[in-house]
Amino acid sequence: MSSQFFIPDPDGQVPSTEGYFGAFGGKFIPEALVAAVDEVAVEYDKAKQDPEFARELDDLLVNYTGRPSALTEVPRFAEHAGGVRMFLKREDLNHTGSHKINNVLGQALLTKRMGKTRVIAETGAGQHGVATATACALFGLDCTIYMGEIDTERQALNVARMRMLGAEVVAVKSGSRTLKDAINEAFRDWVANVDRTHYLFGTVAGPHPFPAMVRDFHRVIGVEARRQILERAGRLPDAAVACVGGGSNAIGLFHAFIPDAGVRLVGCEPAGHGIETGEHAATLTAGEPGILHGSRSYVLQDEEGQITEPYSISAGLDYPGIGPEHAYLKDSGRGEYRAVTDDAAMQALRLLSRTEGIIPAIESAHALAGALDLGKELGRDGLMIVNLSGRGDKDMDTAARYFGLYDTDAEVAADAADLAEIEGDAK
Amino acid sequence: MSGNVQLLNDTLAAAKAEQRAALIAYLPAGFPTVDGGIEAIKAVFEGGADVVEVGLPHSDPVLDGPVIQTADDIALKAGLKIADVMRTVREAYEASGKPVLVMTYWNPIDRYGVERFTAELAAAGGAGCILPDLPVQESALWREHADKHGLGTVFVVAPSSKDERLATITAAGSGFVYAASLMGVTGTRESVGEQAQELVRRTKATTDLPVCVGLGVSNATQAAEVAGFADGVIVGSAFVQRLLDAPDEAAGLAAVRELAGDLAKGVRGAA
Numbered sequence: 001m002s003s004q005f006f007i008p009d010p011d012g013q014v015p016s017t018e019g020y021f022g023a024f025g026g027k028f029i030p031e032a033l034v035a036a037v038d039e040v041a042v043e044y045d046k047a048k049q050d051p052e053f054a055r056e057l058d059d060l061l062v063n064y065t066g067r068p069s070a071l072t073e074v075p076r077f078a079e080h081a082g083g084v085r086m087f088l089k090r091e092d093l094n095h096t097g098s099h100k101i102n103n104v105l106g107q108a109l110l111t112k113r114m115g116k117t118r119v120i121a122e123t124g125a126g127q128h129g130v131a132t133a134t135a136c137a138l139f140g141l142d143c144t145i146y147m148g149e150i151d152t153e154r155q156a157l158n159v160a161r162m163r164m165l166g167a168e169v170v171a172v173k174s175g176s177r178t179l180k181d182a183i184n185e186a187f188r189d190w191v192a193n194v195d196r197t198h199y200l201f202g203t204v205a206g207p208h209p210f211p212a213m214v215r216d217f218h219r220v221i222g223v224e225a226r227r228q229i230l231e232r233a234g235r236l237p238d239a240a241v242a243c244v245g246g247g248s249n250a251i252g253l254f255h256a257f258i259p260d261a262g263v264r265l266v267g268c269e270p271a272g273h274g275i276e277t278g279e280h281a282a283t284l285t286a287g288e289p290g291i292l293h294g295s296r297s298y299v300l301q302d303e304e305g306q307i308t309e310p311y312s313i314s315a316g317l318d319y320p321g322i323g324p325e326h327a328y329l330k331d332s333g334r335g336e337y338r339a340v341t342d343d344a345a346m347q348a349l350r351l352l353s354r355t356e357g358i359i360p361a362i363e364s365a366h367a368l369a370g371a372l373d374l375g376k377e378l379g380r381d382g383l384m385i386v387n388l389s390g391r392g393d394k395d396m397d398t399a400a401r402y403f404g405l406y407d408t409d410a411e412v413a414a415d416a417a418d419l420a421e422i423e424g425d426a427k
Numbered sequence: 428m429s430g431n432v433q434l435l436n437d438t439l440a441a442a443k444a445e446q447r448a449a450l451i452a453y454l455p456a457g458f459p460t461v462d463g464g465i466e467a468i469k470a471v472f473e474g475g476a477d478v479v480e481v482g483l484p485h486s487d488p489v490l491d492g493p494v495i496q497t498a499d500d501i502a503l504k505a506g507l508k509i510a511d512v513m514r515t516v517r518e519a520y521e522a523s524g525k526p527v528l529v530m531t532y533w534n535p536i537d538r539y540g541v542e543r544f545t546a547e548l549a550a551a552g553g554a555g556c557i558l559p560d561l562p563v564q565e566s567a568l569w570r571e572h573a574d575k576h577g578l579g580t581v582f583v584v585a586p587s588s589k590d591e592r593l594a595t596i597t598a599a600g601s602g603f604v605y606a607a608s609l610m611g612v613t614g615t616r617e618s619v620g621e622q623a624q625e626l627v628r629r630t631k632a633t634t635d636l637p638v639c640v641g642l643g644v645s646n647a648t649q650a651a652e653v654a655g656f657a658d659g660v661i662v663g664s665a666f667v668q669r670l671l672d673a674p675d676e677a678a679g680l681a682a683v684r685e686l687a688g689d690l691a692k693g694v695r696g697a698a
Contacts, residue, residue, distance in 0.1 A: 032585035192611035305538030306486040
């Protein structure tokens with residue numbers, strides 16, 4: 001019987017054997033890592049063909065993660081999006097609280113198959129780090145997580161979670177002290193310890209085979225959502241919407257819909273304080289083709305190829321690169337990418353919380369903010385799926401400071417007034 | 428004007444004729460300043476270096492340890508441009524008449540334009556490039572332009588490189604082969620392991636190009652040890668550390684000149 005939840009790309013046309021999605025992808029890595037990266041590719045190809053691998057992963061995805069994840073209709077929220085019909089794909093309900101666990105369990109099984117005993121990973125918001133620490137606890141693997149120092153501060157709860165799970169968390173103090181620098185440091189560790197260490201990369205970027213392999217582990221999101229929406233709404237959606245940092249939850253949702261030409265694939269990038277301010281991480285909107293962390297894609301860079309420091313209120317989207325398959329979808333016109341500011345995302349976060357009783361991660365709130373605009377464009381007959389990639393518990397400190405939810409009366413009162421305004425808008 | 432790959436070949440051949448290893452020094456451009464960096468290169472040539480690699484500082488130096496990261500940060504914060512790197516190459520070459528290479532991550536060249544970069548480097552008197560994150564499979568465009576402009580392409584090999592891959596890499600390279608002594612990033616190490624010697628042996632089995640060893644070498648004793656089995660000894664972080672530690676620029680120049688002198692004795696077998 002074929003696997004229900006591990007559903008690698010059945011088409012296999014992209015990437016090419018060299019790891020190219022059109023002009024993007026490839027393998028720009030130091031010679032010292034070539035053998036290890038090739039080993040991952042070979043072992044993944046073997047695992048993909050092995051029914052035992054699929055059986056093991058399926059079992060974990062059902063009985064540990066809790067798949068399939070729900071598809072929740074959100075009519076009260078959708079009233080603020082012009083009355084469009086909107087469903088959320090609830091990756092926030094997975095064990096550990098985000099989509100990240102799908103990829104992590106797949107690569108953790110692969111780590112065991114390669115006979116490696118130690119795992120390293122980067123993390124931005126901490127969701128990939130928590131998922132990785134979780135899998136390492138489950139499989140008895142040594143675990144080191146690299147996290148930018150700024151992110152260890154703004155996502156302190158997740159740092160504590162990782163340590164509780166037995167992982168070593170290293171705060172990276174170089175560069176912009178965010179996700180890109182955590183990846184740099186993880187690569188440095190990997191070069192030095194590659195014999196016994198697997199780099200459990202957390203997004204659909206990096207050298208081949210990571211973009212394709214991580215996508216395959218997340219394809220289940222879109223495959224489930226496609227089946228669920230056909231059952232619930234009786235037709236395919238007009239749009240599938242997701243936030244995009246490195247792009248893993250977005251490619252997971254989009255991929256099963258790529259052959260459905262009528263389904264718009266809409267990625268929401270972090271515009272931070274606004275594209276025009278230069279303080280953003282909107283790589284596809286404002287970047288240029290270049291090479292970062294092992295593959296060619298769009299990159300935020302200056303005219304001489306130095307990577308520029310990104311900014312987003314969301315630690316998970318605060319990255320100057322993007323997975324090469326998204327660059328390919330953008331250039332081919334199959335994908336659409338728009339930018340969402342910090343403020344728009346935070347408003348959407350609060351709106352979903354108060355209309356539906358679901359507190360989203362700030363990352364996912366970028367998709368929700370994009371969906372509010374897109375819903376108005378689609379109108380009342382429109383139908384859309386938004387990937388709720390993670391839950392917002394980790395972001396409560398940032399959100400409380402943003403909205404003034406701690407015990408300072410004036411600000412709490414202001415928050416209440418804002419809300420009355422939001423409710424008024426919808427009428 | 429054509430680049431100086433032939434000067435690089437001749438320099439390494441001359442060292443071999445003297446039955447010694449060549450001394451290859453790495454210094455980042457723009458550190459501590461652009462002019463200070465040029466003076467530092469002149470000083471290591473005066474001290475006895477045969478070849479210099481000029482680093483092009485990068486925002487994301489994933490193959491470098493803390494010492495070179497620090498130097499790169501200082502250079503970039505001061506606004507270093509590729510034009511400054513080219514000026515560094517030109518002045519270092521004109522002052523010394525010796526081969527000067529550039530070592531850089533691939534993205535700056537990709538962004539700047541391969542033709543523009545190779546043309547400017549050749550015009551500055553450069554001898555070639557070391558591109559540590561451009562694997563041989565992705566290097567065809569670079570090599571086409573480098574060949575056209577008389578520039579060498581130095582590939583890095585690592586202890587993890589399999590024999591058949593070594594053959595592919597060395598067949599595509601020119602100038603010399605950079606053998607990474609160990610699995611890790613740049614920085615000084617207590618010892619240079621046996622795996623370096625084994626890698627040099629396996630690499631030499633595939634090529635007649637000189638094989639030079641880098642990563643971790645910081646003193647004359649290590650240089651002498653490596654000179655016993657390799658055609659060249661590459662030293663980087665130890666020079667940068669001397670400049671970082673110096674109280675002023677003059678002291679820094681004296682320190683790197685002295686270190687180059689010690690290492691030059693080392694590569695002649697005297698530790």
